Amino acid sequence: MSRWDGIDEFVATAEAESFSQAARRLGLSTSGVSREVARLEERLQTRLLYRTTRRVSLTDAGRAFLARCRELIHDRDEALAAVGEEDGEVKGLLRMTCSSAYGERYVAPAVNAFMLAHPKLSVHLELDDAVRDIVNEGFDLAIRFGRLTDSRLIAKRLASRTRRLCAAPAYLDRAGAPTTIAALESHACVLGATDAWPLREGEREIAFKPQGRFRCNSGQAVLDAALQGLGICQLPNFYVDPAIADGRLVPLLEDNTPADEGVWAVYPHLRLLPAKVRLLVEHLERGLG
Incomplete structure (x- = not known):
């Protein structure tokens, strides 16, 4: 058993407040996610989540543990991205979000073309007109419009809309x-x-x-x-x-x-921007611009 077991499942569940939503995000079964979180709690001898029939919420210990786990996951993903960049391959999972109509018409076709050029890359694209908290929800990238105010994010202009x-x-x-x-x-x-x-x-x-x-x-x-x-x-x-x-x-x-309003690619501040994000942003800039 790895000491990492259950951490991704815990973070996804805490952010989604739902085992089923976390399972969809991770591409796993709901029962599998629930089981891994329960095993993590057993190893820690600490309850991290309150469970009801309608939702899942964090205990005080879970809230503190969530912040540390996010840091661990970011550091892990940066390390993996660095290895990927060294061997010249774009690989792994990239999670991104965009508004529904613009995403369907422009972003999804551009992402699909990018994936054809990088067969080891997986992309989960969530189309949602709500402005998602990409830092707390674990997204690598978002496409947004207009003025941007979140200081935790870096923004690169891709195109414009009128x-x-x-x-x-x-x-x-x-x-x-x-x-x-x-x-x-x-x-x-x-x-x-x-x-x-x-x-x-x-x-x-x-x-x-x-x-x-x-x-x-x-x-x-x-x-x-x-x-x-x-x-x-x-x-x-x-x-x-x-x-x-x-x-x-x-x-x-x-x-x-x-x-005109700007169309922006936004992503969290990281010491090392993963190659998959950097290259996809460059591809979107060429395609959407």
């Missing part, structure tokens, strides 16, 4: 096209996850608060509502550009388009 206002021709035939930002107040708007739309007025950026009958935190659902004529939407260009190109949507107030 938010565009647009509406279907059927809606504009009924309601007319707005010619100023102020005119948007009299229009039906299709709302996404945010309460305000960034727009540019002269040299300054303003936040316009739209009103409408439909709201959804899915960009694809907002796009569908706009295509059906429910109102004006503001979405990143990768959602709307194809529909604008074939005439299903009409761009609006293009002089008031906000400044």
Whole structure:
């Protein structure tokens, strides 16, 4: 029995607050993860987790042990990455996260092409519109948009995205096209996850608060509502550009388009950045840029 046995399973379970979620993350069975954590507790003669039928939570001892285990795992993974870099191979497991729509359309195809060039690399890509805590959840890499504020992370700009206002021709035939930002107040708007739309007025950026009958935190659902004529939407260009190109949507107030937002690769501060992360970031920069 290795002294490492159970540590990865414990960290994954503590972060996910669930044996089943930890099992999915590690590619193991739920019973196997639970068994390894129980064996670890038995070796330590200490309860690390409280277990209920709905969730798992840390004991005080478990919380202190989790912090040390994360340090151990980071040091171990850096050592393994250094060996991998010495023999010129990209290998091992890389965990990353990205928003759903952008990930499906752009990041996943780029990652798949990277994996074809590096057959010893495994990638777990989690598509989630929530902003994940990649340090505490054990991710190697995340793709994010806009302004970044987490000082624990290093960020590298990969590309940019533009938010565009647009509406279907059927809606504009009924309601007319707005010619100023102020005119948007009299229009039906299709709302996404945010309460305000960034727009540019002269040299300054303003936040316009739209009103409408439909709201959804899915960009694809907002796009569908706009295509059906429910109102004006503001979405990143990768959602709307194809529909604008074939005439299903009409761009609006293009002089008031906000400044481009950055698309960033972000990863934790490490003394040695693993080759798998460094090379994938370089590949994404070439592909997405």
